[in-house]
Amino acid sequence: MNxxxxxxxxxxxxxxxxxxxxxxxxxxxxxxxxxxAAQHAAHAREAVPxxxxxxxxxxxxxxxxxxxxxxxxxxxxxxxxxxxxxYFIDRALATFAADSRDDYExxxxxxxxxxxxxxxxxxxxxxxxxxxxxxxxxxxEEQPIFDLIRTHTVMGFLADPARGGNRGEVGWxxxxxxxxxxxxxxxxxxxxxxxxxxPPEKEDGKK
Amino acid sequence: MxxxxxxxxxxxxxxxxxxxxxxxxxxxxxxxxxKVVVLEQGRWIPPSDFGHDEIAQSQEHSLIxxxxxxxxxxxxxxxxxxxxxxxxxxxxxxGGGTVHFTANFWRFHEIDFVERSRRGPMAGTAFAxxxxxxxxxxxxxxxxxxxxxxxxxxGASPFDPYRSKPYPxxxxxxxxxxxxFERAAWKLGWHPFPSPMAILSQPYRGRAGCVHCGxxxxxxxxxxxxxxxxxxxxxxxxxxxxxxIRTQSYAFRVKTNRHGRATGVxxxxxxxRRHFQKARAVIVxxxxxxxPRLLLLSSSGRFPQGLANSSGLVGKHLMTNAHxxxxxxxEQPLNDYTSAAVSRVLHxxxxxxxxxxxxxxxxxxxxxxxxxxxxxxxxxxxxxxRWGKGFKNWLAETYARSMYVMCxxxxxxxxxxxxxxDPDLKDAWGxxxxxxxxxxxxxxxxxxxxxxxxxxxxxxxSPATKVWAPPIREATRAVHLxxxxxxxxxxxxxxxxxxxxxxxxPNLFLCDGSSFVTSGRGQPTMTIxxxxxxxxxxxxxxxxRGEV
Numbered sequence: 126m127n128x129x130x131x132x133x134x135x136x137x138x139x140x141x142x143x144x145x146x147x148x149x150x151x152x153x154x155x156x157x158x159x160x161x162a163a164q165h166a167a168h169a170r171e172a173v174p175x176x177x178x179x180x181x182x183x184x185x186x187x188x189x190x191x192x193x194x195x196x197x198x199x200x201x202x203x204x205x206x207x208x209x210x211x212y213f214i215d216r217a218l219a220t221f222a223a224d225s226r227d228d229y230e231x232x233x234x235x236x237x238x239x240x241x242x243x244x245x246x247x248x249x250x251x252x253x254x255x256x257x258x259x260x261x262x263x264x265x266e267e268q269p270i271f272d273l274i275r276t277h278t279v280m281g282f283l284a285d286p287a288r289g290g291n292r293g294e295v296g297w298x299x300x301x302x303x304x305x306x307x308x309x310x311x312x313x314x315x316x317x318x319x320x321x322x323x324p325p326e327k328e329d330g331k332k
Numbered sequence: 333m334x335x336x337x338x339x340x341x342x343x344x345x346x347x348x349x350x351x352x353x354x355x356x357x358x359x360x361x362x363x364x365x366x367k368v369v370v371l372e373q374g375r376w377i378p379p380s381d382f383g384h385d386e387i388a389q390s391q392e393h394s395l396i397x398x399x400x401x402x403x404x405x406x407x408x409x410x411x412x413x414x415x416x417x418x419x420x421x422x423x424x425x426x427g428g429g430t431v432h433f434t435a436n437f438w439r440f441h442e443i444d445f446v447e448r449s450r451r452g453p454m455a456g457t458a459f460a461x462x463x464x465x466x467x468x469x470x471x472x473x474x475x476x477x478x479x480x481x482x483x484x485x486x487g488a489s490p491f492d493p494y495r496s497k498p499y500p501x502x503x504x505x506x507x508x509x510x511x512x513f514e515r516a517a518w519k520l521g522w523h524p525f526p527s528p529m530a531i532l533s534q535p536y537r538g539r540a541g542c543v544h545c546g547x548x549x550x551x552x553x554x555x556x557x558x559x560x561x562x563x564x565x566x567x568x569x570x571x572x573x574x575x576x577i578r579t580q581s582y583a584f585r586v587k588t589n590r591h592g593r594a595t596g597v598x599x600x601x602x603x604x605r606r607h608f609q610k611a612r613a614v615i616v617x618x619x620x621x622x623x624p625r626l627l628l629l630s631s632s633g634r635f636p637q638g639l640a641n642s643s644g645l646v647g648k649h650l651m652t653n654a655h656x657x658x659x660x661x662x663e664q665p666l667n668d669y670t671s672a673a674v675s676r677v678l679h680x681x682x683x684x685x686x687x688x689x690x691x692x693x694x695x696x697x698x699x700x701x702x703x704x705x706x707x708x709x710x711x712x713x714x715x716x717x718r719w720g721k722g723f724k725n726w727l728a729e730t731y732a733r734s735m736y737v738m739c740x741x742x743x744x745x746x747x748x749x750x751x752x753x754d755p756d757l758k759d760a761w762g763x764x765x766x767x768x769x770x771x772x773x774x775x776x777x778x779x780x781x782x783x784x785x786x787x788x789x790x791x792x793x794s795p796a797t798k799v800w801a802p803p804i805r806e807a808t809r810a811v812h813l814x815x816x817x818x819x820x821x822x823x824x825x826x827x828x829x830x831x832x833x834x835x836x837x838p839n840l841f842l843c844d845g846s847s848f849v850t851s852g853r854g855q856p857t858m859t860i861x862x863x864x865x866x867x868x869x870x871x872x873x874x875x876x877r878g879e880v
Contacts, residue, residue, distance in 0.1 A: 196719040204724070221391045259720065266718075275719055276709060283704035285385045299724070301665060301732030302704050304384065307543035312671055313508035313732075314664035322485065322503075322526065325518055 174289050176209060180218040180226065184249075186211050188233055191251035193278040195258050203295040205278050213281030213290025225273060232270025239265055335573050339596075339609045343367040344875065346597050346611035348583045348626065351428020352857050353844040353864035354617035355561025356476075359568045360868030362575035366875065369609050370569075371581040371599050374425035379563070382431075382552030386703045389550050395432040397424045401760040406808055408771045410748055416757065419768035420621040421811045425552075426577055427562030428619065429811075430857065434549040434673045434701065435530040435558055437482050438855040439473045439862075441493045442466040443683055447691075447850055454691050457744040457773060458649055462849040463821045463830040464866075466493055472862040472869075480564040480861065481536045484528035491523065491679040501533045503675075504542065508666035509735035510675030513698030516793035517678055527674040527697060530559035530857070539563060544671035549701045581607075584763055586614050586630040586639055586840065594840045600761055613839040613880045615832075615871070617864070620650070620813025620845035621751050625766050627817070627842075628753050640834035640842070643824055646817055647751040650768070651743035651851035652810035654692075654776035656784035658737045659711060660796035665732040668700030674738075681786055682853060684779065692779030694741035694853045696787055700734060707731055713800040737790060739783035740854025744773040745815050772806045780804050812856050817846035831870040832863070839880050843867040 178186055193205035193214075218226050240250045240261050247253035250261060265271045281290030283297065285304075291297060297304060311317045337343055344366035347354050354370060362368045377395070388394045397420075405414040423429030443450065445462040453459060474497045476482065486498040503526035506514070510527075517524040531548065534541045542557040556563040569575040580602035587595045587608065596610040616623045624647035628638040638646050677697040684693045702711065708727055712718055716726045749771065753764035784801055791799045820826025823835035828847060834840045843864050845856055852859060874880050 197724050198721055200721065200724075202724075202728070217387075221387065262719070279708045280387065280391075280705050283708055284387050285383075287385065288387050297704065299728050300704060300708075301667070301728075302669060303667070306545055308546070308667075308670045309544065310505040310671075311508075312505075312544070313666040313668060315508035315662070315666060316506055316511045319506055319511050322488070322506075324488070324523075324525075 174212070174216060174287070176212050178212075178215045181211075181215050181229075185229065185233055186215065187251045188236060188249060189214060189229070189274060191258060192236065192262060192274045193281070195255065195262055196275050196278045197282050202299055203293075205282055207292065208282045208290050208295045209292040210278050210281035210290045213284060213288050214277045216289040217277060217280070222277070225277075228269060228273050232268070232273060235268060235270050236261070236265065334570065335576050337367065337369055337576055339607045342596075342610040342612060343369050344612050345369075345615055346371060346609045347615045347617055348597060349428060349617040349619065349622070349844065350426045350561065350566065350577055351423055351617065351619060351844070352430050352561060352860040353867075354615075355427060355430070355565050355569070356861050356864035357615055357617060357843060357868050357871075358575050358577070359565035360865060361872060362569045362572040364868075364872045366574065366872070368569070368575040369611070370575065370577045371583050371597060371609065372426050372577060372579050373582040374423070374428075374579065376426040376577070376579045377431070377552065379552065379554045379556055382554040384545070384547050384551065386705050390703075390706065395423060395425055395550075395552060396421050403757055403759060403765050405754045405757055405765060405767045407767070407769050408806070408808075410769060414754065414767060417808070419770075419809050420751070420766060420813055421809065422619045422621060422813065426566065426579060427560040430530075430560035431552045431562055432550050433560075433857060436674055436677075436697070436855045437484070437528045437530040437858040438677070438695065438853070439493060439495075439528075440466065440469070440852045440859050441491070441682060444850050444852050451686060451691050454744055454775065457746055458825070459691075459744060460818075460820065460825070460849055463819055469859070469862050469866060470494060470496060472865040473858065475865045476858060476861045479865075480530060480559040480561070481532050481539065482528055482530050482559065483533040485526045488525035489523060489679055491682055499528065501536060503527070504529050504531060504533045504672045505544075505675070507668055507671055507675045507698075509668045509698040509700055512662070512666075512735065512794045513676045513737065513790065516790045519793045520790065522678050522680045522790070524676045524678045527677040529672050529674065531672050532557045532559065542672065546670040546701075549673050550703070582761065583618065583626055584629055584761065586616070586626060588630075588632060588634065588639065588837065592634060592837060594837055604761065613841065613871070613875070615841045615843060617842075617844045620816045621766055621768075623842055623844055623846045624751050624816045625753065629763060635836070640817075640827055640836045640840060642836050643827060645825070645827055648747050648749075649745035649815040649818055650749040650751060650770060650810070651745055651812070651814040651848065652770065652807050653743055653812040653814070653851055653854040653856070654741040654772060654780040654807070655854065656739040656741070656780040656787070656801075656804050658739075658784060658787040658791055658799060658801045659713065660735055660737070660791045660794065660800075661730050661798040662733045662735075662795060663797055666700065666735055667732050668735050669702065669732070673701035674699045681783060684782060688782070690775040690778040691744065692742040692775055694739055694779060694783045695855075696783060696790065697738050697740070698735060699738055700736060702731075702734075704731065707734075713798070737787035739780060739787055741776060741779040741783055742853060743776050743814070743851040745818070745850070746771070746773050751813075751816055768810065770807060770810065777804060777806070812845065812851070812854070814845040814848040814851050814856055817842045818849050819847045820849065831874070832867040841867065841871055
């Protein structure tokens with residue numbers, strides 16, 4: 126089997142997995158559109174960037190990642206760390222969020238200074254205990270650096286994996302978001318048993 | 333069949349903008365035999381490039397105006413200091429706002445055209461009747477539905493105005509939010525109905541039907557099922573071989589001659605070079621922000637306060653449609669991020685009882701349409717932690733189990749609410765930036781609150797486990813850009829006449845949201861397109877008679 130054919134079959138399998146309960150007639154009617162949508166999604170998947178840092182230093186990355194993993198912690202389910210949020214943030218700073226580089230340069234020292242002030246035994250935020258880290262973040266909640274890390278952490282946890290975070294779609298899986306390129310009704314629990322459009326008779330004569 | 337004209341060649345019409353109105357006018361006038369050049373400041377994005385990437389959409393602004401290159405300012409009143417901020421959002425690509433819009437496609441009702449006569453004057457406003465009525469526009473609403481492709485169920489709402497033809501396509505399938513909304517509304521004796529959407533529920537005229545991916549609001553449709561002008565009428569215009577869509581062409585001046593007639597449009601190309609497209613007549617369909625801005629940028633010795641602005645009303649009476657929302661969470665998954673945003677709507681409060689003491693009305697709809705990041709960052713209710721385990725748990729429990737009821741309301745026309753040229757800030761081309769001045773009329777906020785209370789009443793009849801009504805705030809940002817070059821019979825109180833011809837320049841026409849006299853109840857695109865079909869008829873007739 127040549128590689129292209131293998132890819133096509135994978136894509137087809139992926140497509141069909143996405144079409145929950147779609148009838149054959151529906152699928153053939155919409156097939157060209159579905160293929161277009163799915164090829165797009167498949168390309169995005171193939172484009173997941175490698176895990177390396179371009180903008181942040183290893184030390185900066187360690188500090189940001191430590192904060193990110195308190196914002197979306199790892200417990201029974203993956204958190205910001207497993208989602209690779211730090212790689213999303215690094216890539217963001219190389220691209221659409223380049224304007225935020227300065228804010229990190231200015232903000233990370235604030236994070237470290239607050240850590241040392243509250244917990245002199247911890248030289249860096251990333252070396253403090255999780256409880257200490259939570260206390261530092263709580264104290265900085267109104268500071269721009271907190272908002273910045275929080276915003277970028279949430280984005281990195283829930284963005285398209287092609288952006289470097291949300292590895293293995295762990296963020297999407299957590300919230301129950303399915304990135305399939307096409308769906309068919311019923312879409313959710315409350316429309317499962319919908320009998321069709323049957324408005325009640327009205328006493329006021331309005332239908 | 334692609335055609336290109338030399339800018340020095342005098343075409344019949346140059347149209348500024350390829351959006352809801354510009355796309356329709358381009359199609360109508362080119363199929364009627366006229367030579368047309370459309371100047372579009374954005375790029376031509378092939379549908380295959382419309383992705384589902386939320387970062388491209390929300391952070392890189394792939395489909396809307398670039399604040400970086402075209403900064404804007406905002407102030408609440410003329411007495412306030414301006415702040416640099418994104419205040420007017422509009423589509424910036426071939427197809428304009430119809431590429432990323434949510435595609436709710438209600439017609440206006442009879443009342444929207446004559447509300448001033450019915451309700452009387454409103455303090456602090458220039459509330460006026462339209463010079464046309466619903467009956468004048470009805471044939472064109474029908475044309476919109478059949479030509480761009482609209483799905484819906486005729487007769488399902490007892491409040492619907494007269495229609496001469498059913499919808500060409502059956503309604504979109506109901507979603508969980510729609511079922512919840514419908515059942516709750518029926519308990520209250522209200523009249524929910526399947527939402528009219530400019531999305532193809534089935535294949536239509538060679539276009540694919542919707543595959544329910546759920547990325548409508550804010551995104552382009554890669555299968556072409558959303559009835560943007562890019563997917564519907566622009567391909568027809570192109571096939572005539574008489575219409576050129578010239579992209580990355582940023583119009584900055586409508587030129588006039590010593591007789592006070594428009595001679596064409598000056599624009600920058602993608603490399604910042606200046607060009608001038610000659611035309612027998614000029615149509616500006618650049619949206620309710622950029623249309624008045626272009627007229628103000630086109631001032632001259634003969635037109636010192638801006639072109640077509642003898643009334644002084646160019647840019648004034650901005651209406652943005654007040655709105656409110658109520659969020660609700662449920663025990664079971666709705667998965668309402670799938671399919672078209674809205675599947676049920678109700679118009680029981682289209683006209684609110686005048687005895688309540690304020691003027692307005694609106695509609696409610698059931699929707700979710702939240703992408704994961706926008707939900708997580710934007711909609712944390714009070715009491716939910718903003719970070720940590722509690723935040724993570726909330727995300728896990730709520731995203732797929734939520735919906736909201738959106739309340740769409742009227743805005744009254746207040747003269748100070750406006751777009752104007754910022755005296756200090758310039759855009760990347762050195763042109764004065766857009767300045768928005770806006771403070772909601774008190775009645776608009778009361779209307780939004782009234783509708784929000786109805787949404788709460790409705791959700792109280794649903795199995796929601798948690799309901800939250802975010803406070804209603806004054807609008808500092810607008811996506812519905814309406815009323816800024818209003819239509820009317822009197823040159824002193826309006827900018828264009830009922831045929832969309834400016835009162836001051838005989839061969840200059842304006843057609844887009846700026847033409848509105850009243851705001852409608854929150855879904856303007858359908859009416860913008862009906863006006864565009866009608867304007868094209870009037871303009872073509874006049875042109876054939878040599879009256880342009």
